[in-house]
Amino acid sequence: MARSADAFEVMPTKPKMPRRHVVAVIAGNALEFYDFITYAFFSIQIGHAFFPSQSAYGSLMLSLATFGAGFLTRPLGAFVIGNFADRAGRRPAMMLCFILMGCSIVGMAVIPPFTAIGIAAPILAVIARMTQGFSLGGEIGSNTAYLSEAAEPRKRGFIVSWQSASQSVAAVFGGLVGLAVTAWLPTAAVDAYGWRIAFLLGAITVPFGLWLRRSLPETLHSEETTIGAAVGRTETRLALARRHWLIISCGLGFVAAGTIGTYVFSYIVTYAQATMHLSARIGFIAQTGGSLLGIPVGLYAAGLSDRYGRRPVNIWGNLFFLLTIYPTFAWIAATRSEFAFVTGMIGLKVISAITIGSFFASLAESLPQSIRGSGFGLTYSIAIAAFGGTTQLIVTWLIHATGNNPIAPAWYLTGAVAVGQIALMLLPESAPVKLARGAQQARAA
Secondary structure, three states: OHHHHHHHHOOOOOOOOOHHHHHHHHHHHHHHHHHHHHHHHOHHHHHHHHOOOOOHHHHHHHHHHHHHHHHHOHHHHHHHHHHHHHHHOHHHHHHHHHHHHHHHHHHHHHOOOHHHHOOHHHHHHHHHHHHHHHHHHHHHHHHHHHHHHHOOHHHHHHHHHHHHHHHHHHHHHHHHHHHHHHHHOOHHHHHHHHHHHHHHHHHOHHHHHHHHHOOOOOOOOOOOOOHHHHHHHOOOHHHHHHHHHHHHHHHHHHHHHHHHHHHHHOOHHHHHHHOOOOOHHHHHHHHHHHHHHHHHHHHHHHHHHHHHOHHHHHHHHHHHHHHHHHHHHHHHHHHOOHHHHHHHHHHHHHHHHHHHHHHHHHHHHHOOHHHHHHHHHHHHHHHHHHHHHHHHHHHHHHHHHOOOOOOHHHHHHHHHHHHHHHHHHHOOOOOHHHHHHHHHHHHHO
């Protein structure tokens, strides 16, 4: 413990980041994820509204394909808005993203059904999803770069972890809204208009988020305060390029694995109904409970990474998750009970939260400031475009192709998390306290 304290003493300092600034930054990411999670929760009902089909399976697959369309435009948004953030500033980029996402979430809520306007309904739904994906592609890099640059080095992991925690906050809110809608309205009303209420409730936060972001100070041109920036200046151009490619490659590997995990969990409401033949209420309880309990776990783990390093938290946390996936799904499949479903899914979701916040901090602080917005955004968005939009389709297909086998999602999830484990083991240490300690030892030698 003393050595950690010594390392902290030589780290650069910054003023404490005000809480309202943290809220302003993560509000956009929370709204983005609320939009996505709400679509996932109500994919069956949205399929009925925009994609009427003679089979429930066909309608669901078309709805999930539209859900996936939003991922296709994420890399484009990450490139366009991320470069804008790296040139013009983080704040104007985040303002632009919030306006775009507000338009898309309102659009989804008010588009008339197929029975009213025909083929225009699914076309408009796809446009809304693609606009939302474009804005999120730019949002993720801009706000993570902002949090990384504005936070105190000794608390960077904890502050940046709020970016991922905001996804869980949104999932909790989305789950509570889903529970309320399904509890208060009859099934026919949920199918007809109840899901639209959930989208409109998210849209209410847009004016508040814009007002908060207007007051943010810019961080793009602030002096770098990471020890890694000083280390990077001593490397040759070739060595630095290799280091950045390693970081981006590892980032792509873990984000791909994390994306598959995230959207397997966002699928569990549909999984509970279509595969386990449980009520939507049970699915919402599992989703909401896991997201709620995962918030303090993720924040605490990220705080530990500030003191003891990113690698130990990332590697051991992800390994624990990897080893618990298949046994949990096997237990749920064997018992087919509500208790096993809720307990198992909550447990898996909480365990998966250990690594995410620490990893986000590691990736952001490992990239140079000049490409942090676009670099982080592209790494995140490319992986999500490749796997986020396809995960629920693949899981649905696996379950269908194996004769409604409830263990099928575990096969895909286990393989993905194993790849993420390899990526985390190759990712260099980036925690300021660890790098400061290394610099101390180098000077002493």
